[in-house]
Amino acid sequence: MSDDLQKRVLEAGVGRASARSIAARFGVGISTAIRWLRRERESGERTPxxxxxxRGSRLDAHEAFIAxxxxxxxxxTLQxxxxxxKSECDIEIGRSMLSRGLR
Incomplete structure (x- = not known):
């Protein structure tokens, strides 16, 4: 979706129109409009x-070593x-990141 579309949806939200009506007006999904409006309201974030x-993991470069x-x-064990x-490749990672990388 274009940046312009998101900006128009957010501008329409300033008038406190419902997310459903804004979604219908601009042809976006209701959940998308809700998410954009909530993100702007909670954090001020307006960029897509x-x-x-x-993106790839830091572990991608060490795939052969891990295998x-x-x-x-x-x-x-993961530990x-x-x-x-850490000792062989000088990379520090957490157990959950390694677990995700192995999956």
Missing amino acids: RRQGKP DMIEAQKDI EMIACL
Whole structure:
């Protein structure tokens, strides 16, 4: 969606019209209008958020190293992997980030 469309929706929200009526008027989804209006009201944010595929992880560059760690020790724990990544690759990450990266 264009920046202009979001700005027009937000301007219409200034008049306190309902999100449903604004969505119908501009041809956007009701949940989209609600989300844009709420975000502006709560944080003042008026710019569109990034769309598309999520950015890569810091772990992407170490994918082969991680695979080799798992191959060498099938029952390696996340904590052991974190320690190995820190000592061998000089990368500090949390357990949840490593867990997401492995999925």
